[in-house]
Amino acid sequence: MEQKVLNIEIRSETGKGISRRIRKQGLIPAVVYGKGIDSVAVTVNPRDLAAAIAGEGGHNNLITLKGEGALSGSVVIVADLYRDCIKGNLLHADLHKINLEEKVKVPVTISLIGSSIGVKEGGLLDFVMHSVEVECLPTEIPEHLEVDVTNLAIGDSLHVRDLQVPPGIKVLEDPKATLVNILGKGKEEDGAAETAGA
Numbered sequence: 001m002e003q004k005v006l007n008i009e010i011r012s013e014t015g016k017g018i019s020r021r022i023r024k025q026g027l028i029p030a031v032v033y034g035k036g037i038d039s040v041a042v043t044v045n046p047r048d049l050a051a052a053i054a055g056e057g058g059h060n061n062l063i064t065l066k067g068e069g070a071l072s073g074s075v076v077i078v079a080d081l082y083r084d085c086i087k088g089n090l091l092h093a094d095l096h097k098i099n100l101e102e103k104v105k106v107p108v109t110i111s112l113i114g115s116s117i118g119v120k121e122g123g124l125l126d127f128v129m130h131s132v133e134v135e136c137l138p139t140e141i142p143e144h145l146e147v148d149v150t151n152l153a154i155g156d157s158l159h160v161r162d163l164q165v166p167p168g169i170k171v172l173e174d175p176k177a178t179l180v181n182i183l184g185k186g187k188e189e190d191g192a193a194e195t196a197g198a
Helices: 016-024 046-052 185-197
Strands: 003-007 028-034 037-044 062-066 075-083 090-098 104-113 124-127 131-136 145-148 157-159 178-183
Touching: 003 046, 016 028, 028 046, 028 075, 037 046, 037 090, 046 090, 062 090, 104 124
Parallel strands: 003 062, 028 090, 104 145
Antiparallel strands: 028 037, 062 075, 075 090, 104 131, 124 178, 157 178
């Protein structure tokens, strides 16, 4: 997993008014929390934060904090981002301080590869689970997990138990949970007709 750097500034003032003032300055409020520490209010540049989570790793990118105080040099991952529902710009971030020698639980994206036989025959690919939760050391978090759908015919499915994961990665989802289905075209049309009739 790629490591990035993010400048932070610790702030002593909190509240909605302070947050609005921070955003007017082109920055956003954030909180750093983790095992064995009290939550710390900080300020970050949203452009720098966006750059830190750019790429396939996204929120799982390991970010080294840089600034004054005890948090400098700490490694975090982005636990949550809050955006303006209309403009989409960043409003707030939750940063989870981690220990590189302790396992973490994170969601990892599923990436489909190949072109399904069933789809070529007129079937429909039903992508059910777009990510799965895994447990591993922070430095071993995969950018994504690939699922090859090439040999799937109409009526075939792949499940969590079919995932090929690197050593040291534990998938925490139900092994029987479906990742992807190849549905028959006729079955889809019948379902649509029944819905319309109802």
